[in-house]
Amino acid sequence: MGVKLLLEKAHVENIRLYDVYRREGGYRSVEKALKTLSPDQVTEEVKKSGLRGRGGAGFPAGMKWSFLAKPEGVPRYLVCNADESEPGTFKDRYLMEFIPHLLIEGLIVSSYALGSSRTYIYIRGEYAWIVDILEQAIAEAKNNGWLGKNILGTGFDCEIYVQRGAGAYICGEETALLESLEGKRGNPRIKPPFPAVKGLYGCPTVVNNVETLAAVVPIINMGGEEYAKIGVGRSTGTKLISACGNINKPGVYEIDMTISVEEFIYSDEYCGGIRNGKRLKACIPGGSSVPILPANLLLKTAKGETRYMNYESLSDGGFATGSMMGSGGFIVLDEDQCVVKNTYTLARFYRHESCGQCSPCREGTGWMEKILLSIENGKGKMSDIDLLWDIQRKIEGNTICPLGDAAAWPVAAAIRHFRDEFEWHVLNPDKCLTENYGLRHYADPIHVPVA
Amino acid sequence: MAQFSDKKLEEVKNIIARYPDGKQKSALLPVLHLAQQEFGGWLSSEAMDYVASLLNIEPIEVYEVATFYSMYNLKPVGKYLFEVCQTGPCMISGSDNIVAYIYEKLGIKPGQTTADGMFTLKTVECLGACGYAPMMQLGKYYKEHLTKEKVDAIIEECRRNAVVNN
Numbered sequence: 001m002g003v004k005l006l007l008e009k010a011h012v013e014n015i016r017l018y019d020v021y022r023r024e025g026g027y028r029s030v031e032k033a034l035k036t037l038s039p040d041q042v043t044e045e046v047k048k049s050g051l052r053g054r055g056g057a058g059f060p061a062g063m064k065w066s067f068l069a070k071p072e073g074v075p076r077y078l079v080c081n082a083d084e085s086e087p088g089t090f091k092d093r094y095l096m097e098f099i100p101h102l103l104i105e106g107l108i109v110s111s112y113a114l115g116s117s118r119t120y121i122y123i124r125g126e127y128a129w130i131v132d133i134l135e136q137a138i139a140e141a142k143n144n145g146w147l148g149k150n151i152l153g154t155g156f157d158c159e160i161y162v163q164r165g166a167g168a169y170i171c172g173e174e175t176a177l178l179e180s181l182e183g184k185r186g187n188p189r190i191k192p193p194f195p196a197v198k199g200l201y202g203c204p205t206v207v208n209n210v211e212t213l214a215a216v217v218p219i220i221n222m223g224g225e226e227y228a229k230i231g232v233g234r235s236t237g238t239k240l241i242s243a244c245g246n247i248n249k250p251g252v253y254e255i256d257m258t259i260s261v262e263e264f265i266y267s268d269e270y271c272g273g274i275r276n277g278k279r280l281k282a283c284i285p286g287g288s289s290v291p292i293l294p295a296n297l298l299l300k301t302a303k304g305e306t307r308y309m310n311y312e313s314l315s316d317g318g319f320a321t322g323s324m325m326g327s328g329g330f331i332v333l334d335e336d337q338c339v340v341k342n343t344y345t346l347a348r349f350y351r352h353e354s355c356g357q358c359s360p361c362r363e364g365t366g367w368m369e370k371i372l373l374s375i376e377n378g379k380g381k382m383s384d385i386d387l388l389w390d391i392q393r394k395i396e397g398n399t400i401c402p403l404g405d406a407a408a409w410p411v412a413a414a415i416r417h418f419r420d421e422f423e424w425h426v427l428n429p430d431k432c433l434t435e436n437y438g439l440r441h442y443a444d445p446i447h448v449p450v451a
Numbered sequence: 452m453a454q455f456s457d458k459k460l461e462e463v464k465n466i467i468a469r470y471p472d473g474k475q476k477s478a479l480l481p482v483l484h485l486a487q488q489e490f491g492g493w494l495s496s497e498a499m500d501y502v503a504s505l506l507n508i509e510p511i512e513v514y515e516v517a518t519f520y521s522m523y524n525l526k527p528v529g530k531y532l533f534e535v536c537q538t539g540p541c542m543i544s545g546s547d548n549i550v551a552y553i554y555e556k557l558g559i560k561p562g563q564t565t566a567d568g569m570f571t572l573k574t575v576e577c578l579g580a581c582g583y584a585p586m587m588q589l590g591k592y593y594k595e596h597l598t599k600e601k602v603d604a605i606i607e608e609c610r611r612n613a614v615v616n617n
Contacts, residue, residue, distance in 0.1 A: 075471070087538045087577040118471070125484070125522045126578050128591040161469040166480050166520035169576070183479035183512075185519040201474055242582055244540045250582035288539055288577075329581065337543050345542045349576045355519075 002256040003230050005218040005238045006211070010099045016133065018140035021101040029220035030146055033109045034154045037220075042113035046216060048224030050236035055081055055172070055209030056287060056327040057402075058311055062224075067196040068114055069204040077205040078116035079181065080107060080213055082123040083165055083172040087288035087349060088329025091240035092210035094252040096123075096130050100137040106213040107160055108146055109220055114206055117157045121210075122177050125166040134162050169353035173401045174207040176355065187355050188401035211240050231257040235310035239325070241270075245283075245332035248272035257310035261285070262299045264309050265332065278334035281439055282418075285314055286326025288346050289406030291413030292339070293323050294442035319413065335439045339421050340432075343414040344372035350407035358399040364391050365407050372411075375422060378429030385422045389415055418442070453490050453501040463505055475506050479516055482506065483523055492532065493524035521575065529564045529571035531609040534588040537574045540581035549585045549597050550574060556606060569613060570606075 014020045021027075033042050047062030068076060080103070084092040096103055103121075111119045123131060138160050141147050149157045163181055165171050171180045175189035178200050199205020215237060219227045228236045235257040244250045247265065249272035255264065264270045265280065274280050280295040300307055302321035307313050311325045333342065351365035371388050374380050392408035399405070415422060420440065425432040455463065463482055470477040482502050483494065490498045494517050496510075503510040517523045524532075533553060537546045550561065553572055557565055561574040580586040583595035594605055 084579050085577060088540055088581050090579045090581055090583075093579050124579065125480075125520070126588055163469075163477075164481055164484060166484065167522035167575075168520050180480065181477060182474070183476035183506075183508075183516065185515055201471065244581035244584065245543055250584075252582070284539075331540050331543075331581070333543060342539050342543060345537065345539045349538045352521075352576050 002254070002259065003238060004254050005227075005230075006095065006102065006214055006240065007099070007252070007254045010095075015099055016101075016137070018101060018137070018144060021099075022144070026101055027105055027141075027146055029217045030105060030108050030112075031152065033112055033220050034152050034156060039113045039115060042109060042220065045219055045224035046113070049215075049219040049227040050224075050234060051212065051215055051219060051227070052234070052236075052311065053209060054211035054215070054239065054328070056086065056289075058325060061208060061212050064196070064208070065110075065114060065206060067194070068206055069197045070115070071204070075118065075201075075203050076115045077200045077203055078107070078111050078114050078119045079174075079177065079200060079205060079207045080119070080121040080210060081172060081174065081177055081207050082121050082127070082210045083169075083177060084127075084210070084327075085124055085169040085172050085353075086327045086329055087346065088244055088284060088331040089242055089287050089327040090244075091242040091252050091328055093127060093130065094242070095210055095214055095240065096127075096134060100133050101141070102214045102217055103134070103210055104137050104141050104146075104160065106216040108141070108151070108158060110206075110208070110213050110216050111158045111160075112156055116206075117159065119158060119160045120181060120200075121160065121162045122171070122181055123162060123164055124171075125164050128164070131162050131164055138162070168355075169349075170355045170401070170403055173403065176401065177207060178205065185355070187357050188403075190400055232308070232310055233312055235312060235325075239309075239328055241309065241328045241330050243271050243330040243332070245330075246275045246278060246334035246337065247332045248275050255309055257308070259309050260299075261307045261309055261314075264330075271330075271332065274332070274334050276334075278336065279439060280332065281335045281337055281442055282333045282339060284323075284329070284331040284333075284410070286324045287329035288331070288349065289409055290324040290326040291319055291322070291409055292333075292343075292417065293413070294417050296442060297321050297417070298323075319409070320416075323413070336436055338376070338436050339414050339418040340372065340376045340425055343410055344369065344376050346410045347372050347407070350403065354403060354407070358404065360395045360398040361404040361407060364395040364404075367391050368407070368411055375425050376432075378425060378432050380422075380426045382423065382426050385415060385419065385426070453486070453495070453498045455485075455489060455505075459485060459489060467506075476508050476512065478506055479508070479513065480520070483513070483517060487523060491527065492530075493527050527564075528573075530569050530613060531589065532571045532573060533605075534573045534575045534578075535561075536576070536578045536580065536584070536586055536588075538577040540577070541584040541586065544584035546585040548599075549587070549602060552599050552602055556602065569609070 051061045052058040171186040176186040180186045195205040347369040351369045356362045392411040395404045396408040421437045499513040564571040585597045586595040
């Protein structure tokens with residue numbers, strides 16, 4: 001069993017309730033931070049912890065906090081990004097649903113560090129029932145003196161509000177989220193200015209992911225230096241991975257980033273192997289926008305070294321032969337899955353979710369969707385594969401926000417690693433409607449006994 | 452004429468109080484959710500104009516938001532809205548079969564409503580239930596690990612509830 005810092009208590013009966021959570025040691029970090037540390041010292045601990053943003057980009061959280069502008073007399077805001085919408089990702093939902101007080105606790109400590117007395121949780125609109133869970137936790141925290149005016153007699157005031165979105169992937173992008181929170185369309189803003197200088201209502205703002213803010217609790221409890229000892233290299237602490245697709249045990253797992261990808265997929269402690277005794281074909285290890293990898297490049301790097309479940313190892317080889325940790329949305333495809341069809345559904349997703357501001361993304365995502373559908377339906381031409389490559393290349397890097405890149409990367413990686421499967425669809429227009437291309441040379445090089 | 456009850460107006464007031472003075476436009480998304488819930492599951496232009504008047508903003512500011520977000524229905528929908536996820540992880544777990552089965556059972560394709568106004572089928576993009584696929588959203592909650600039997604049971608449950616509520 002690896003170290004558990006976030007979900008250790010998630011299965012304690014009634015941990016959703018304040019009394020149980022408190023009895024299990026909850027809210028200690030608030031006492032420690034507010035009574036013994038200054039706001040800057042809290043930020044310093046987060047810096048020392050090496051905690052990287054858990055939403056997908058992996059930017060050091062303490063550094064992000066230290067960029068927050070602090071002009072005199074201007075309110076500052078902390079906004080929790082709970083818009084979790086990256087296909088394959090459902091970890092924040094799990095955390096909020098089962099151990100909501102952990103997030104509230106992390107938010108209070110973080111709000112203290114950043115000087116936010118009005119903190120918002122922006123949650124995706126579809127998680128409607130989780131809004132009730134969070135609001136109940138907030139009410140309990142407030143009734144017990146952890147929120148409101150003059151918390152613990154320290155003079156620090158803080159309120160937390162839950163804001164429900166209404167169905168828009170783009171609102172997970174921090175500036176689009178702020179626009180949405182201001183009651184507007186979720187159109188990303190041009191940066192700079194960054195939210196740390198001009199964010200919500202034009203005031204300095206920090207936007208952090210749910211898991212990032214929850215991780216502040218163990219960081220304060222154990223100290224940043226101790227937290228940094230868990231994990232490996234610049235992948236410190238623990239990471240929540242939401243595993244799905246053709247595996248025996250889909251679900252949310254907390255890992256300490258020292259385990260191999262092979263262990264994560266095949267051990268009974270995690271995914272429990274491929275469902276129905278099938279073989280592994282491919283995997284998207286960090287949410288739909290990161291490059292898909294064939295089995296042989298997933299379990300071992302191009303150099304033949306074991307690949308591990310951490311930021312550095314998953315990106316070993318760059319986009320040529322590696323992928324990314326991303327949001328931790330781990331999607332596993334077995335030998336019966338069609339990479340062309342899977343890529344088509346993702347392209348359709350990005351077309352649907354493009355906000356429409358930038359032409360390369362607005363137009364390009366639509367073209368990619370149409371071309372992929374025609375190849376999938378046996379109506380593609382060989383030149384379409386090159387055309388797809390060309391379109392994705394013209395989207396990447398040419399848009400205001402990273403949704404353009406997120407739409408381009410899955411298409412690029414699918415063609416990079418599975419070009420022969422695309423060609424097979426073109427060459428076998430009838431067969432591809434009834435059969436799948438199968439494993440071929442992407443085969444998993446490791447012999448795995450079927451249980 | 453669209454009009455909230457006093458209780459709902461109180462709720463609107465509480466929502467507006469979450470934001471700093473003068474930033475009541477921030478209440479737009481939550482109040483639109485409330486309006487959709489209160490006024491028959493969709494947002495007519497009359498309902499949107501009413502929301503604009505409550506928040507003291509221009510109607511166009513409401514329209515541009517209502518048309519951007521996928522959860523706001525701009526046309527009437529059935530009493531029960533089946534929103535079946537079809538993105539990658541659900542697709543590889545068999546969401547196509549669920550959509551086909553709903554058509555077989557109710558004769559509706561995505562975007563259509565049954566003649567009795569009871570059910571609407573809508574395909575949606577990733578709802579964050581990838582590990583519990585295939586799935587659909589029904590009202591406030593998710594229905595996960597869908598099978599044909601579960602779809603049958605859900606349809607039956609809706610029909611029963613409709614009788615009870617009438």
